[in-house]
Amino acid sequence: MIDATSPLSTEILLEADSVCVHFQAASRFGLTRPPPVRAVDGVSLRLVAGDSLAVVGESGCGKSTLARALAALIAPTAGQVRYRRRDVATSGCHERRLMRRAVQMVFQNPSGALDPRLRVETIVREGLDAGAIGMRAERVARVAHALDMVGLGAQHARAYPGQLSGGQQQRVGIARAIVMAPEVLICDEVTSALDVSIKVQIVELLMSLRDSLGLAYLFISHDLGIVRQIATRVAVMYLGQIVETASTASFYRAPAHPYSVALLSAVPIPDPAIEATRHHIELLGEVPSPSNMPTGCRFRTRCAQAQPRCAAEAPELRDFGPGRAVACHYPISASAD
């Protein structure tokens, strides 16, 4: 499978190679096993140093499951997750520990992701304590430094999560990740639970951390407005597969997969003059069940452009113009590209 998500840079930090994550429900009365839910179904992507890749898609497309597989929180059913070209599943205990430090995750719901009975400083220090990294005094200093980097002070360090606002809680989540000195930060819908004025504060924080710490980001998001601001590349997922990857600029200028086009056309723009003249593409029906996929192209049941070929043959992710790959038999060409 061609992987167009990789720029020419050599330092590949994190890589998914045909990763599948299937969930098998328990059998009914020991007789028949229901078909597995194919949450992630053959995804390949690469994250190089300094990159910001956004995986976008709607609920149930498998983007959060993919993030968990990349963070080695769940094992893929098939395929490999590689950190610095070493298979995470077969690497030794020591290597895996280093990988877990280098790839950190920030979660969507900050109040749910923080232990309500621990003080902020303890929450942020937990990873260092667990890994027995440095002397205690050094850990305390690293925690203070991490909190300072996310814009929290000593008064916040002694607080409990419940005493902080949503934006401050998310800053704690970010501090907990960067205190481990990671190379990759996987951000799973980190701004979704926040108000718009706070959202932008968190985006600005993440951007400044990228510059000061040289972090590579994998953003999991359904918010296409935020993605345009933070990502350098975009990968669109639909029913467990990547249907399009492109640089952020070319993706927003001229999406090529019919699903990408529909997705972008659905996002409202805060300008009534533009909204009044915009053409919205209404998708047909609902998303099929990930345990009962359509034959051929998974999007064909909702695609206005679908042809007989789309039902017979599943399209592979193929190169389509510079830096772009599309899994569609009839991709939409940019008019002036």
Place this chain on the structure above:
Amino acid sequence: MTAASDTARDEAALSVGDLRVRLRARAGIVHAVNGISFAVRAGEIVGIVGESGSGKSVAMMATLGLLDAQIVEQASGLVTVGARTWRDIVVPDPWTSRSPELAIVFQDAIAALNPVLTVGAQMTDALAARHGLATGPARARARELLDAVRIADAARVLDSYPHQLSGGMCQRVMIAIAISAEPKVLVADEPTTALDVTVQAQILDLLRRIRDRTGMAIVIISHDLGVIARMASQVYVMYAGRIVESAPAGALFADPRHPYSRALLQCSPRIDRDDRASGAIPGAPPDMRRRRPGCAFAPRCTQATARCGAEEPALIPAGVRSVACWHPVGGGRHD
């Protein structure tokens, strides 16, 4: 553009005057709504935009008489629908209070439906209670309503439990129940916030179609300026329980005058622009348990002066819009 006649369009379908609500919370008294007034005409879609805690949902619950009397410390205001006026904001029996004139659709449709009853049972119950319909006619009417909200396989949906339906489908069912009594005004409180963007587009389109067909007025509450821009012709911006700016949508988005409206618009991420949304609003919304003198936005406002911290600015009409600010910004374009 709308099915409403000219005369109907001129009179307010709903008007709310000087609505104030204080709620009892564990941590003290919350000044949730601090004197807001607004009106919506038949066939009009009005948008109320604000962040969490700005009081927009409480204001709507108060308008519909749905506030829980247990937690209301004090509530006052005037709610007028057509020829009827209510002076009691808190009512003992919300079920019968302001219906059928007003109806509401909530954010989390799956939670708003009863999980142990089929959709059909819930819909026919409501129809039987309100219109005294027998089971057969009630079910027929329920099917009609599901057709009206563009559910293709109404029979299957009637026999389904809420968990068997998608979020978008549940929201369609909620809208069907809300419009079953043919209300004059439909309040949609963040109706698409829990939904995916393509489903959101479908639901917004549905609300518009219902408005076009029935001439119903719609009040849509959202934190998303994009949703407001797509739907509303008149916009109210709320901050800390007050309306800080109201204007026709075109004027508001082209040239917001209140520093908060302007900042909110500037920091809303857009898919049609590359430029980084500039200037996050510093700080956080105020603690609604403490009412400080002056403008509530002053601590976060870049133009604030000493006067802003001392005196609360009133909502002053100027042309087609009203602004509550001592130092309104913009004004590059005359209304």
